Amino acid sequence: MTNAGASDARDRDEAGRARNARPRDGLGRPLPYGTEGVPRQPEGVLRAPRETVAEAQALLVAGRPFHAHEVFEDAWKSGPQDERALWRGLAQLAVGLTHAARGNTAGGARLLRRGAGAVEEWQSERGEDRPYGLDLPGLTRWARELAGRVEHDPAPVDARTEAPRLGP
Numbered sequence: 397m398t399n400a401g402a403s404d405a406r407d408r409d410e411a412g413r414a415r416n417a418r419p420r421d422g423l424g425r426p427l428p429y430g431t432e433g434v435p436r437q438p439e440g441v442l443r444a445p446r447e448t449v450a451e452a453q454a455l456l457v458a459g460r461p462f463h464a465h466e467v468f469e470d471a472w473k474s475g476p477q478d479e480r481a482l483w484r485g486l487a488q489l490a491v492g493l494t495h496a497a498r499g500n501t502a503g504g505a506r507l508l509r510r511g512a513g514a515v516e517e518w519q520s521e522r523g524e525d526r527p528y529g530l531d532l533p534g535l536t537r538w539a540r541e542l543a544g545r546v547e548h549d550p551a552p553v554d555a556r557t558e559a560p561r562l563g564p
């Protein structure tokens with residue numbers, strides 16, 4: 397019975413699914429209940445691809461790559477099957493920047509490289525390097541360059557100054 401009681405105490409959404417309702421900081425780290433955090437990104441939002449890019453760019457510029465990752469994740473999970481690898485790769489780039497900004501340089505570098513590889517593979521398979529105004533070659537260069545830097549300097553990076561331009 398202890399387990400059932402403990403699971404009943406979990407934060408839940410309207411549908412009864414477990415959701416962590418704790419406030420979060422700009423890098424997505426949970427804060428204590430009652431603390432004011434940054435606004436959370438709503439989950440499961442259907443956006444047009446260019447809206448996804450614009451919203452993610454605004455979040456990156458604001459130094460909120462974790463939240464940009466959530467926007468990309470919505471596109472990954474709800475978009476057309478043939479674009480899911482692209483959106484997943486972009487989400488990995490954003491979460492890689494998140495880890496690098498949190499000081500997790502090994503995880504950040506790994507995710508930046510994984511995301512760059514996914515984006516590059518999608519670009520190569522589709523023969524498109526600028527879908528929805530995205531600069532895929534520029535993003536893969538940015539990710540690999542940042543990955544190399546964070547591997548050599550374990551200090552957290554500034555998410556605002558390191559944020560990529562998603563398009564030209």
